[in-house]
Amino acid sequence: MYDTLAAVVVLSLLSHAYFKRNEPQPFQFLGYLAFGSTLSFAGLVGIHKATIFQALLSTILYASLYLAVLSTSIIAYRLSPWHPLAAFPGPKLAVISKWWMVYNVLGKGGRHLTLQKLHNNLGPFVRVGPNELSINHASAVRSVYKLDRAVFYQATPSKGDAVITVLDRQRHATRRQAWARAVTGEAMYSYIPPTQRRIKQFLEIIQQQTSAGKKVILDHWLSLFFMDLMGDMGFSGGFETMKAGEDKDGWIDILGKGVMFTAAMGQLPWLKTIMMLLPQRGPIESFQNFTHDKILEIQKSPKKDMRQDILSTVMDHRPGSTPLTLDEAAADSALIVVAATDTGIQTALSFVRYICVDQEKQRRLQKEIDEVFDQTGELDVKAVMHLPYFDACIQESLRIMPPGPFGPPKTTGETGARILDTWIPPSTTVHVPVFALHRDPANFGPLADTFIPERWLESEITSTLDKQKLLPCNREAFVPFSTGYSSCIGKQLAQQNLKIFLAYLFHAYEILPSSDFNAKEFDASYKEYGLWTHDPFKVKFIPRQ
Numbered sequence: 001m002y003d004t005l006a007a008v009v010v011l012s013l014l015s016h017a018y019f020k021r022n023e024p025q026p027f028q029f030l031g032y033l034a035f036g037s038t039l040s041f042a043g044l045v046g047i048h049k050a051t052i053f054q055a056l057l058s059t060i061l062y063a064s065l066y067l068a069v070l071s072t073s074i075i076a077y078r079l080s081p082w083h084p085l086a087a088f089p090g091p092k093l094a095v096i097s098k099w100w101m102v103y104n105v106l107g108k109g110g111r112h113l114t115l116q117k118l119h120n121n122l123g124p125f126v127r128v129g130p131n132e133l134s135i136n137h138a139s140a141v142r143s144v145y146k147l148d149r150a151v152f153y154q155a156t157p158s159k160g161d162a163v164i165t166v167l168d169r170q171r172h173a174t175r176r177q178a179w180a181r182a183v184t185g186e187a188m189y190s191y192i193p194p195t196q197r198r199i200k201q202f203l204e205i206i207q208q209q210t211s212a213g214k215k216v217i218l219d220h221w222l223s224l225f226f227m228d229l230m231g232d233m234g235f236s237g238g239f240e241t242m243k244a245g246e247d248k249d250g251w252i253d254i255l256g257k258g259v260m261f262t263a264a265m266g267q268l269p270w271l272k273t274i275m276m277l278l279p280q281r282g283p284i285e286s287f288q289n290f291t292h293d294k295i296l297e298i299q300k301s302p303k304k305d306m307r308q309d310i311l312s313t314v315m316d317h318r319p320g321s322t323p324l325t326l327d328e329a330a331a332d333s334a335l336i337v338v339a340a341t342d343t344g345i346q347t348a349l350s351f352v353r354y355i356c357v358d359q360e361k362q363r364r365l366q367k368e369i370d371e372v373f374d375q376t377g378e379l380d381v382k383a384v385m386h387l388p389y390f391d392a393c394i395q396e397s398l399r400i401m402p403p404g405p406f407g408p409p410k411t412t413g414e415t416g417a418r419i420l421d422t423w424i425p426p427s428t429t430v431h432v433p434v435f436a437l438h439r440d441p442a443n444f445g446p447l448a449d450t451f452i453p454e455r456w457l458e459s460e461i462t463s464t465l466d467k468q469k470l471l472p473c474n475r476e477a478f479v480p481f482s483t484g485y486s487s488c489i490g491k492q493l494a495q496q497n498l499k500i501f502l503a504y505l506f507h508a509y510e511i512l513p514s515s516d517f518n519a520k521e522f523d524a525s526y527k528e529y530g531l532w533t534h535d536p537f538k539v540k541f542i543p544r545q
């Protein structure tokens with residue numbers, strides 16, 4: 001008996017040594033466990049002539065002992081001075097298990113603040129997982145962002161890869177070229193007329209709500225606006241949520257939950273194999289049906305009739321490149337909505353949130369914007385792209401509340417990497433905590449938590465405002481769109497959408513927060529789940545003369 005128990009302990013320790021190098025998939029591990037248990041059961045019955053009941057009990061005992069020793073050995077190793085990341089400080093629970101991060105994302109929604117606090121206390125390198133480091137330093141940004149993507153991205157709940165989840169660099173580059181054709185250069189300008197049509201519709205709704213004396217829940221209408229807009233740009237139409245006054249299919253909600261799911265499960269990518277077995281019902285299924293129909297529509301349409309939308313351009317592969325599979329096209333379709341809606345909503349919301357509480361800033365902004373509208377109310381789209389104060393307000397909105405507060409996770413791969421003159425061992429996941437970086441006084445001065453667009457205007461820093469308070473303004477530490485080979489390909493399109501939308505809005509209305517608005521409470525309501533959630537934001541629109 002004792003010999004067998006000792007053998008189980010040795011087997012556990014040996015399998016830990018093996019799994020450290022060859023991490024098994026969940027079903028593979030269960031397969032090993034089932035195989036071992038079957039051997040034990042058969043041996044007990046066949047060789048030791050045990051009864052079935054005795055054999056079953058003993059097998060359960062051996063399996064439990066095996067799992068207990070394996071877990072203890074893993075935890076002891078992670079906490080030990082022999083672990084390659086032992087020199088980096090971090091919370092014990094984070095060092096032991098990735099579930100610490102999952103809890104901080106799903107359980108608390110306060111990961112952005114947890115990371116900020118940890119860095120304030122422990123310095124630029126913090127161990128936030130058994131094999132993961134958070135690196136909060138402006139000079140680390142470029143070295144981190146040029147590394148390969150971590151397996152985090154493989155947790156996305158879809159069968160095929162979207163451009164954003166492709167790990168292979170060459171395949172990613174080809175997919176990215178197709179996206180570049182769809183959302184940059186000439187293509188970008190073709191989206192201006194549909195954008196203006198949607199803005200007109202949005203303004204009409206605001207007018208109706210305002211003349212009926214209603215307060216407007218801005219985030220609700222922003223969600224519908226960006227959803228309809230991306231329906232037009234992405235698929236040549238298909239969403240009419242503003243008209244309905246609601247997202248009746250629940251797609252915004254479900255795609256947001258998909259991001260939350262990835263943010264949490266990306267910590268445990270092995271869980272995807274299990275999750276994918278669950279039946280996908282409700283909004284996710286109806287969204288998949290929608291994209292499936294659009295994909296077939298594009299596949300069937302003759303080339304000369306190709307529509308000018310993101311999906312058809314992304315699917316229009318060039319000679320020599322592999323066409324997208326149906327699953328890949330479906331994954332890119334979801335990305336069109338995920339990448340562009342919530343990021344747009346959150347940026348526009350932060351912009352309005354900070355401008356509407358400060359009349360001086362709002363008047364200065366409107367003065368600048370009014371100059372690019374003619375007498376008939378027509379906007380000079382080219383000119384609106386080059387308004388310095390407007391630009392500074394958008395930068396500041398993206399700095400203070402970056403729509404992607406957790407930086408893209410990368411891996412040091414098989415070779416390891418040198419970051420900030422520190423050697424990071426192979427197979428370490430590293431990321432830059434964007435929220436903490438953007439709010440760090442080392443990068444944005446003592447008023448890093450305050451919305452001050454002037455910090456982006458060099459002329460103002462040297463003249464009117466107190467230099468001490470606004471400097472430094474470290475552009476290297478400003479990464480709302482990420483940077484490097486996998487940075488946001490839609491950056492310019494995003495800025496075009498936001499500028500045209502916000503220019504029309506502030507040209508037509510003076511915007512005030514509702515009388516019960518409490519800035520402190522509202523800001524404290526922000527929770528980070530890979531994307532932001534917060535309390536509703538109600539505003540009053542006052543038509544301008």
Ligand code: HEM
Binds near residue numbers: 481
């Ligand atoms: C304010 C608005 C936006 C922000 C702040 C933003 C931010 C980002 C960030 C941080 C990434 C890198 C994510 C990662 O690597 O995990 C990214 C990637 C991406 N974004 Fe955006 N984005 C915005 C709008 C858009 C728009 C309008 C589009 C196009 C319709 C778009 C398309 C993409 C795509 C396709 C990628 C993946 C790029 C690649 O894998 O090479 N984004 N975005």
